[in-house]
Amino acid sequence: xxxxxxxxxxxxxxxxxxxxxxxxxxxxxxxxxxxxxxxxxxxxxxxxxxxxxxxxxxxxxxxxxxxxxxxxxxxxxxxxxxxxxxxxxxxxxxxxxxxxxxxxxxxxxxxxxxxxxxxxxxxxxxxxxxxxxxxxxxxxxxxxxxxxxxxxxxxxxxxxxxxxxxxxxxxxxxxxxxxxxxxxxxxxxxxxxxxxxxxxxxxxxxxxxxxxxxxxxxxxxxxxxxxxxxxxxxxxxxxxxxxxxxxxxxxxxxxxxxxxxxxxxxxxxxxxxxxxxxxxxxxxxxxxxxxxxxxxxxxxxxxxxxxxxxxxxxxxxxxxxxxxxxxxxxxxxxxxxxxxxxxxxxxxxxxxxxxxxxxxxxxxxxxxx
Amino acid sequence: xxxxxxxxxxxxxxxxxxxxxxxxxxxxxxxxxxxxxxxxxxxxxxxxxxxxxxxxxxxxxxxxxxxxxxxxxxxxxxxxxxxxxxxxxxxxxxxxxxxxxxxxxxxxxxxxxxxxxxxxxxxxxxxxxxxxxxxxxxxxxxxxxxxxxxxxxxxxxxxxxxxxxxxxxxxxxxxxxxxxxxxxxxxxxxxxxxxxxxxxxxxxxxxxxxxxxxxxxxxxxxxxxxxxxxxxxxxxxxxxxxxxxxxxxxxxxxxxxxxxxxxxxxxxxxxxxxxxxxxxxxxxxxxxxxxxxxxxxxxxxxxxxxxxxxxxxxxxxxxxxxxxxxxxxxxxxxxxxxxxxxxxxxxxxxxxxxxxxxxxxxxxxxxxxxxxxxxxxxxxxxxxxxxxxxxxxxxxxxxxxxxxxxxxxxxxxxxxxxxxxxxxxxxxxxxxxxxxxxxxxxxxxxxxxxxxxxxxxxxxxxxxxxxxxxxxxxxxxxxxxxxxxxxxxxxxxxxxxxxxxxxxxxxxxxxxxxxxxxxxxxxxxxxxxxxxxxxxxxxxxxxxxxxxxxxxxxxxxxxxxxx
Numbered sequence: 001x002x003x004x005x006x007x008x009x010x011x012x013x014x015x016x017x018x019x020x021x022x023x024x025x026x027x028x029x030x031x032x033x034x035x036x037x038x039x040x041x042x043x044x045x046x047x048x049x050x051x052x053x054x055x056x057x058x059x060x061x062x063x064x065x066x067x068x069x070x071x072x073x074x075x076x077x078x079x080x081x082x083x084x085x086x087x088x089x090x091x092x093x094x095x096x097x098x099x100x101x102x103x104x105x106x107x108x109x110x111x112x113x114x115x116x117x118x119x120x121x122x123x124x125x126x127x128x129x130x131x132x133x134x135x136x137x138x139x140x141x142x143x144x145x146x147x148x149x150x151x152x153x154x155x156x157x158x159x160x161x162x163x164x165x166x167x168x169x170x171x172x173x174x175x176x177x178x179x180x181x182x183x184x185x186x187x188x189x190x191x192x193x194x195x196x197x198x199x200x201x202x203x204x205x206x207x208x209x210x211x212x213x214x215x216x217x218x219x220x221x222x223x224x225x226x227x228x229x230x231x232x233x234x235x236x237x238x239x240x241x242x243x244x245x246x247x248x249x250x251x252x253x254x255x256x257x258x259x260x261x262x263x264x265x266x267x268x269x270x271x272x273x274x275x276x277x278x279x280x281x282x283x284x285x286x287x288x289x290x291x292x293x294x295x296x297x298x299x300x301x302x303x304x305x306x307x308x309x310x311x312x313x314x315x316x317x318x319x320x321x322x323x324x325x326x327x328x329x330x331x332x333x334x335x336x337x338x339x340x341x342x343x344x345x346x347x348x349x350x351x352x353x354x355x356x357x358x359x360x361x362x363x364x365x366x367x368x369x
Numbered sequence: 370x371x372x373x374x375x376x377x378x379x380x381x382x383x384x385x386x387x388x389x390x391x392x393x394x395x396x397x398x399x400x401x402x403x404x405x406x407x408x409x410x411x412x413x414x415x416x417x418x419x420x421x422x423x424x425x426x427x428x429x430x431x432x433x434x435x436x437x438x439x440x441x442x443x444x445x446x447x448x449x450x451x452x453x454x455x456x457x458x459x460x461x462x463x464x465x466x467x468x469x470x471x472x473x474x475x476x477x478x479x480x481x482x483x484x485x486x487x488x489x490x491x492x493x494x495x496x497x498x499x500x501x502x503x504x505x506x507x508x509x510x511x512x513x514x515x516x517x518x519x520x521x522x523x524x525x526x527x528x529x530x531x532x533x534x535x536x537x538x539x540x541x542x543x544x545x546x547x548x549x550x551x552x553x554x555x556x557x558x559x560x561x562x563x564x565x566x567x568x569x570x571x572x573x574x575x576x577x578x579x580x581x582x583x584x585x586x587x588x589x590x591x592x593x594x595x596x597x598x599x600x601x602x603x604x605x606x607x608x609x610x611x612x613x614x615x616x617x618x619x620x621x622x623x624x625x626x627x628x629x630x631x632x633x634x635x636x637x638x639x640x641x642x643x644x645x646x647x648x649x650x651x652x653x654x655x656x657x658x659x660x661x662x663x664x665x666x667x668x669x670x671x672x673x674x675x676x677x678x679x680x681x682x683x684x685x686x687x688x689x690x691x692x693x694x695x696x697x698x699x700x701x702x703x704x705x706x707x708x709x710x711x712x713x714x715x716x717x718x719x720x721x722x723x724x725x726x727x728x729x730x731x732x733x734x735x736x737x738x739x740x741x742x743x744x745x746x747x748x749x750x751x752x753x754x755x756x757x758x759x760x761x762x763x764x765x766x767x768x769x770x771x772x773x774x775x776x777x778x779x780x781x782x783x784x785x786x787x788x789x790x791x792x793x794x795x796x797x798x799x800x801x802x803x804x805x806x807x808x809x810x811x812x813x814x815x816x817x818x819x820x821x822x823x824x825x826x827x828x829x830x831x832x833x834x835x836x837x838x839x840x841x842x843x844x845x846x847x848x849x850x851x852x853x854x855x856x857x858x859x860x861x862x863x864x865x866x867x868x869x870x871x872x873x874x875x876x877x878x879x880x881x882x883x884x885x886x887x888x889x890x891x892x893x894x895x896x897x898x899x900x901x902x903x904x905x906x907x908x909x910x911x912x913x914x915x916x917x918x919x920x921x922x923x924x925x926x927x928x929x930x931x932x
Contacts, residue, residue, distance in 0.1 A: 057551050083554040096552035099652070100570045109566075110556035143652075157556065167555075 005054055005165055005199060006030035010063035012049055012221075023049040024060065025221035031165070031199060032214055036191055038200045040208040041218035042244065047201045050218070051167055054199065055090055056083035068164050084113075089158030089166040093173055095150045097142040103129070103153055104138040110161040128156045131190070148179050155190070166191075168200040172207060184210055205245045209233060217241045237278060237364040239288065248290045249335040253362065255285045264362055269333035270310040273355070277362035287362045293325070295359035296337040299352045308357060314349045328353070382756055382764040389753060389768055392809030393775045396786030397633065403789035404626035419623035428604070429628075435598075436588070436605040439522055443590075444583035446527030451534025452576060454679065459542040461666045463676055468683065472532050475686055478913075480870030481529055481592035482890050483906040487690035487697075488525055489596060490899050492516045496703045498693070505705065517601030526593045528686055530586050534579045541575035541650055574650035581643040585636055589779030591873035592887075596894055606632050607781040607873065614785065614877065622788055629782035640777035698903035718900035728905060731884040732912075734800055735869055738807060738885065739916060743865035746808040747857060750815030755845075757816070758823040759831075776813035780873030783810050788877055798880040806874050815864050822856030823849075862920045866913050886912075 012024040023046045031037045039047040052058040054065055056072065064074040067088065072081040089110075098106055104125055111121045129135050132152040137145070142153055151171060158166050171187075172180045188211050191198055202208050208215050209229040217225045217232065217240075225232060225241045233245055242248050253268035255277075264277035266289060275289050299309060312330030319325075323338040324345050337353065339345065407414040423429075458469035491499045492514040503513055515521060549571065553563040569576075594608045604612070610628055614620040668675060696706070699714040722728055757769045775783065787806040796802035826849060834844040850857075872887040879888045886909050893902045 055551075055555055057554070082559070083551070084557045084559055086555075087557075088555055090552065090555040092548045092552055094546060094548050096546065096548040098549055098552070098567060098571070100573075109553070109558075113557040113562070154552075157552070161557065 004031055004033045004068060004197065006066050007050070007054065008064040010050070010053060010060050010065065012046075012053060012058065012060045022221050024053070026063070027221070027223060029216060029223060029226075031197060034195045034197055035213040036188075036198045036200055036211060037214045037216065038202060038208040038212035039216050039218055040202060040205065040245075043203055045218040046221040047203075047218050048169060051169055051199060051201045055088060055167055056081060056086050087164045089161065089163035091151075091154045091158050091166070091168045091171045093170040095154040095171075095174070097145075097150050097153055099141075099143045101142060102138065103134065103140050103142050103145070106142050106153055107156045107160050110157065114161060124160060125156075128160045131159075132156045147175050148183060151175065151183065155187070159190075159194070159196075165197040165199065168198060168202075170202055171200075172202070173204070180207075187211060209245075217244065219244075234358070235276070235361065237361075239290075239363055242290050242363070247293050247336065249293065250288050250290050251333055251335070253287050253289045255281050255283055255287060255362070257283055263357055266362060269331035270308075270335075270355075271331065273308050273360060274357040275360040275362050276358055278364045281362065281365075285365065287365055289360060289362045291335065291355055291360045293336045293338040294323075295355050296328075296335075296339065296353045297355070298339055298343060299354045301352055306354065308360070309352060309354045311350060311352050314345060314347055314351060317345060317347050326351075379764075381752070382760060382762065382768070385752055385756055385768055386764060386771070388749065389771045389812070392805070392812060393771050393778075396783050396790045396806075396809065397778075399789035400626045400629060400633070400782070400786035403623055403786070404630055406623055409622045409789065409792055416623075419621070419627045422621075423624045423627040428609070432604045432606060432609045435519065435603055438519055439526070439594070439598075439605050440584045440587040442519070442523035443526040443530060443587040444580050446523055447530035447534045447583045448538075448576060448580045450527065450531050450682065451579060452538050454531070454535050454682070455538040455542050457675060457679065459539060460545075461668050461672075461675075463668065463672065463679065465676070468679070469535075471683075471687075472535055475532050478910065479687065479690055480872075480887065480906075480909065481590075482596065482870070482872055482887050482894075483694060483902075483909070484529060484690050485525055485593050485596045486890065486894050486899070486902045486906060487693040488521075489516055489894070490693055490697055490703060490903075491689070492521070498703055498705055501703070502705045515601075516597055517603070519603055521601075522593055522597050522603065525597060526587050526590055529590075529593070530583050531682075531686065533586065534583055537579045537582060538572075538575055541572055545571065572650075574646050578643055578646035578650055581639055581646060585639045585643065585777065588632065588636060588639075589781065589873065591781050591876065592891075595876075596891065607779065610781055610785065611876065614788075622785060625785045626789065629779075629785050632779055632782050633777075636777040636779055636782075637774075694903040694906050696903075697899050698907055700900055703899060718904040722901050722904045722908070727884055728889055730882070731886050731889045732908070734803075734883060735886040735909075736912060737800060738804055738871075739865040739868045739912075742804045742807050742868050743861050745804070746811065746815050746864050747819075747861045749808065750812065750819050750860065751853070751857065753812070753816050754819035754823050755849075757820055759828065772812055772816045775810055778810060780810055780871070781877065784874040784877030787874070791878070798883060800883050803875065803878050803883055803885070806878055807868050807871060810874050811864060811867055811871075814867060815860050818860045818863065819853070819856060822853055822860075826852050858920050858923060862917050865916050865920070869909065869913050869916070 007027055007029045010024050010027045011022075014021045014023055025046075027046070027050060029050075039050060041047050049058060053060045053073070054067070059080065060073065060075070062075040064076065065072050067086055071077060071079050072086050073079060098109075101109070107125045107128060108121050111124060116124070125138070126135070129138065132155055134149060134152055134156065137149070142150065145153065151174075154171070172183055175183060184207060200208075200211060209232075212229055215227065215229055215232045216223045217238075219240055225236055225238050227235075232241060236242050236245070239250070251268045251270065253266035253273070256265045256267050256272065259265050259274050261279060262276055263274050264281060265272060265274050266287065268289060273289070277287070281287060310330055312328035312335070314326050315329045315334065316327045317324055319341065321341065323341050326337050326339055326345065328335050328337050328351065339351075345351070403409070404419055405415055405417065406419075407416050454469065454472070457463045458466055489497070491497050494500065494512060494515040494517065497514065497516070500512060500514055503509065504511070516525070545568075549567055550563050553567045554560070558566065589607065591607045591611070594605045595611060598605060599608055606628065610625045610632075613625045613628070614622060697703070698718050699716070700710060701713060701715070701717065704710045704713075753768055753772050756765045757772070784806065787802075787809070791797045791802045791806070794802075796805060830852070831844050831848050834848045835841070839847060870887060871885070872891065875885045875888050876891070879885055886905065890902055890905055890909070893905065
């Protein structure tokens, strides 16, 4: 299928003088066509190695990689296509803009190699530069541009030859915070507009959540969870993923019963709580539940009692502008809660909090370890 | 605040400007005046006769042509080899990379005079040992190699410049962002196309800079042209000047100055070109992100032949010349290694050399110049580097330009300038005259490493000492000096070794009484006393090594002055 990348049982180890590092531990993955898949994980998790193996810049030890219908690397079949024959585009972390060429020269390069006629090169380069809003910059030396502009030159160069798939290696990490946010939005717009298949590597959770159609979270050379941004943020069953993707309060709990198919009633430091849970947890099972700090809402003391409410004491407080970051002591546990900052709060206050049952989730004990 | 600081240091800056200009511009001015003067005893008597004589010399066109072939040939040879070695050591999986770290210190080990002497002993056309050996083997009646040729000169000078070209190209290779190549591969270009369109164009300024530097060095070269070129009657500009002042019954320093000025002008232009190219090449350094591990180019089947090539080069550079020197030093005359040769080995050359009172004096003089000269030179360099880095004013910028200027001066020519300069002073024909000329000529080699050492010392360290009550000199002594000590010692070693192997300035200024080792070695070589050349050469290498070892022992206590 057009643009689909599939990776089977890919293994890659790096041998240095002191030790052997397993960068990829039998990774199997296939990307959805015309969608953006993000490989997310902390540094050293193997995400960049996986991307470079797909690009052909790194040779795996075993396994198979195909792009579209074509096997580009296979140990068993003895196939190893060099990067230039894999029909991909790539945006590098350093942008890798060639300093001795103009913007036009950089972007035209992939087409020149493909022996595209001159007039067509000019036409297509102009079109793509207009798309990335760099029309009129053709004759500038590429290194004289700002970081954000260089980044767009890199994107234009990766797109111009209409590759089957485009690879991004932390393309925004060299931009400053403000620019990163706006570029993120632009990039997402370009890619959805062009309906192009992309694999995107980042260690930034927010970037992954905002830009992707699909996320694969990696750890220690393996993919630990795969799903849509919503799945990953709200419905993960993996404690590593939960912890990595945002801040979380983990509490130990005991299953007391089921309230509907996907919701369990558990007993924990917050009292008896209804939370979303994987099905099939027996009564009495010890589980860990987690909540996000931003999931707590303050309830006025006068309102009637509802499900999933509890009372606690503010033990420490930070004013962070958009919210109070409050540590609440409840039933012997401490939870971090982000509370609306316009409500006056001080240390020692008693607060009544509510948490939605969808915002609170029991982890599958099978996946802990 | 700034004005206050610079005004407090104004006397220091002014004093340094005077000293440094006297050392660098002084001889140039004297060279110009000298070229328009009747003679060394009649300075200031204006004449253009020297120019007429110098530029109507019928041997000049041939000399110019030789110089062009020699410098361009050397630059091509040494840049190509230096580039290849730098690429292999930085970017590929060539084995024994530690070997390449030896390369930059090779010229400190074997001075040019000795390198040339060893190779002459091996492949001179009459009794070169390698030639004799090959003749016996294949029954040639003569040859097969003749070092007394332009090719021989280019071969020797190219090998001698190889460590320098390697040193200049390597950083460019190191800082090369390999994702630039990866981006090209991913764009659809093959390895070879990438090399042609991306790698080489980006490295072009670095290669051109190296090439320019090699031209500057070979233009100033004297050891190889005098020892190899002159016997073969192949004269280049430096030996041409040397002949004007040393051959015949009356040395003509005016004519030498008139010719010398064009060499000097060419060198200065080339140095500015070099600086420009280096700046351009550093502009291409675009590494911004944290670098992924650089891809190591796998050489595959070419790995073994390329490694063998490197080993051969190292043998040519170090092993063969050193072995030849040691072997020759025990033999009465040149002969191919054999049982007979072994039976004839003796210490005679060593005894003869050490019994020669002139050589003993040269040994003392060279040691004096290295120890005292390097100490004074480094002391001056410390002040100059300090002012360049820490005092930002128009005066310090002037000092920077001045101290960099003599980097471009060919020793031979500036030696003639110093001749005109010193002859008006009581220093003329004394060891101190040589010392002043050495320091003036080699000042950049002291200032440059110290400048980078100073740049690494944060200004606040010194400022805090001032805040706590230390005077400027006290802060310098207590804070800056200990931190600087390792850099100072390295610079001292470099300068001392350069002074020991200095030839081209000495050959102009050395007089009976102020003989130095290199000049004496050259004289012994001119007389064909290869055994004595070798023995004295090994003594000279031993002297440099001893200085390096002693200086290194001083490095530790200098860094801990407070105990």
